Amino acid sequence: GQQVMQIPQYQHVQEGEDFTTYCNSSTTLSNIQWYKQRPGGHPVFLIQLVKSGEVKKQKRLTFQFGEAKKNSSLHITATQTTDVGTYFCAGRENKLVFGAGTILRVKS
Amino acid sequence: NAGVTQTPKFQVLKTGQSMTLQCAQDMNHNSMYWYRQDPGMGLRLIYYSASEGTTDKGEVPNGYNVSRLNKREFSLRLESAAPSQTSVYFCASSRTALNTEAFFGQGTRLTVV
Numbered sequence: 001g002q003q004v005m006q007i008p009q010y011q012h013v014q015e016g017e018d019f020t021t022y023c024n025s026s027t028t029l030s031n032i033q034w035y036k037q038r039p040g041g042h043p044v045f046l047i048q049l050v051k052s053g054e055v056k057k058q059k060r061l062t063f064q065f066g067e068a069k070k071n072s073s074l075h076i077t078a079t080q081t082t083d084v085g086t087y088f089c090a091g092r093e094n095k096l097v098f099g100a101g102t103i104l105r106v107k108s
Numbered sequence: 109n110a111g112v113t114q115t116p117k118f119q120v121l122k123t124g125q126s127m128t129l130q131c132a133q134d135m136n137h138n139s140m141y142w143y144r145q146d147p148g149m150g151l152r153l154i155y156y157s158a159s160e161g162t163t164d165k166g167e168v169p170n171g172y173n174v175s176r177l178n179k180r181e182f183s184l185r186l187e188s189a190a191p192s193q194t195s196v197y198f199c200a201s202s203r204t205a206l207n208t209e210a211f212f213g214q215g216t217r218l219t220v221v
Contacts, residue, residue, distance in 0.1 A: 009148065031207055042198060043151065045209035088150060095158075095166060096141060096202070096210055100150035 003027075004091045006099030014107050019076040021102035023089035031092045032065055032072045037101070038085045046074075048092070079106050110134055114199050114213035121189040121220045129184040129216050131199030139205040140182035141166075142174060144195040145215075151198065157182055158205040189220045 003026040013019050031050040035043040047056055049065035049072060056063045062075045072089055086101040115130045133140065138159045143151040153166030155174040163174050171193060173185045186193060196217050200210040
């Protein structure tokens with residue numbers, strides 16, 4: 001069945017440092033979505049990638065979808081304390097299957 | 109506009125008790141989902157309903173049943189609760205099953221003792 005793996009599980013960075021989380025699927029995906037969950041909160045949609053090799057930016061966040069549509073990454077430039085939370089990728093077929101998430105802690 | 113509403117927010121059950129988690133969305137979405145979240149395990153799909161009248165198993169369906177009561181409501185039932193079902197449960201909905209964002213409820217924190 002569809003599986004989505006995400007690394008690293010946890011990252012603790014100094015404020016101002018960059019951060020990257022990676023997502024890999026066992027199958028080719030029609031699209032991939034990214035979500036952010038603040039501590040104690042619920043997941044909130046960030047973005048969806050559909051095309052092979054697609055790159056999208058949201059301010060300091062850069063999202064990429066691999067050429068084979070089996071992997072994706074989220075890169076945050078110059079992290080801020082407001083970036084704290086868990087970042088999930090999710091493979092979208094008929095159902096929405098999430099990776100285990102990357103917990104980001106930012107030290108100010 | 110409430111979005112996705114889950115009830116209750118907190119629940120403590122004794123082993124063997126049953127309960128139903130309620131979920132309702134007011135966005136006229138076709139697809140609805142139930143997830144459980146455990147530390148280090150991310151969000152694991154329990155059941156989903158791609159459209160009204162259909163339900164399908166997700167990654168971890170054992171010990172659970174669901175009912176898509178109508179387009180708005182999707183309930184999750186634990187027939188005989190076990191300590192392994194202690195978790196945070198999230199309901200979500202999306203306009204379609206294929207390529208639209210999912211909106212999540214606030215979650216239900218369930219403890220089985």
